[in-house]
Amino acid sequence: MNHKIDEVKKIKIGSLLTAATALLMSFGPISSKSTLKVKIDNIKTLSGTLYVGIYEKNGFPEKGEQLQQKKVKVDAKSEMVSFQMTPGNYAIALYHDVNDNEEMDKSFFGYPEEPYGFSRNFAPSLSKPDFADCKVTLGTNDRTITISLIH
Numbered sequence: 769m770n771h772k773i774d775e776v777k778k779i780k781i782g783s784l785l786t787a788a789t790a791l792l793m794s795f796g797p798i799s800s801k802s803t804l805k806v807k808i809d810n811i812k813t814l815s816g817t818l819y820v821g822i823y824e825k826n827g828f829p830e831k832g833e834q835l836q837q838k839k840v841k842v843d844a845k846s847e848m849v850s851f852q853m854t855p856g857n858y859a860i861a862l863y864h865d866v867n868d869n870e871e872m873d874k875s876f877f878g879y880p881e882e883p884y885g886f887s888r889n890f891a892p893s894l895s896k897p898d899f900a901d902c903k904v905t906l907g908t909n910d911r912t913i914t915i916s917l918i919h
Contacts, residue, residue, distance in 0.1 A: 802853060802855055803852055807846060808840075818838075825899045858904055863882055883917040885918055886902045887915060
């Protein structure tokens with residue numbers, strides 16, 4: 769009789785494991801994230817705040833459209849920020865808010881008056897960059913890029 773009870777328990781445990789596996793599989797693959805480290809150099813003023821945004825193609829490089837934004841108090845000639853992201857294509861836009869007024873100061877003509885930079889060290893001439901100009905690919909391995917501020 770104990771033998772039949774053991775068989776019933778095994779069947780119930782097997783059914784439970786099958787149901788649990790099916791439930792987990794219904795959520796789709798587990799997305800793994802990689803780290804994108806951004807080293808910012810060519811910092812000349814050791815005060816203020818760096819605002820670093822990471823973008824997908826849509827919305828780049830508009831304020832408020834970034835997937836994530838990091839703020840870093842500046843106290844060294846280079847700083848580092850990290851983003852945990854799923855593999856894909858991204859672009860970085862940043863600026864150094866030297867006077868800490870929480871905005872990018874611009875001239876009458878709209879040109880930046882505070883240091884700024886983009887991934888791939890793209891230096892725009894008369895207009896905002898396109899996503900393709902600044903695109904970096906993050907794979908399954910962690911990646912570090914360097915952006916030099918434009919003054």
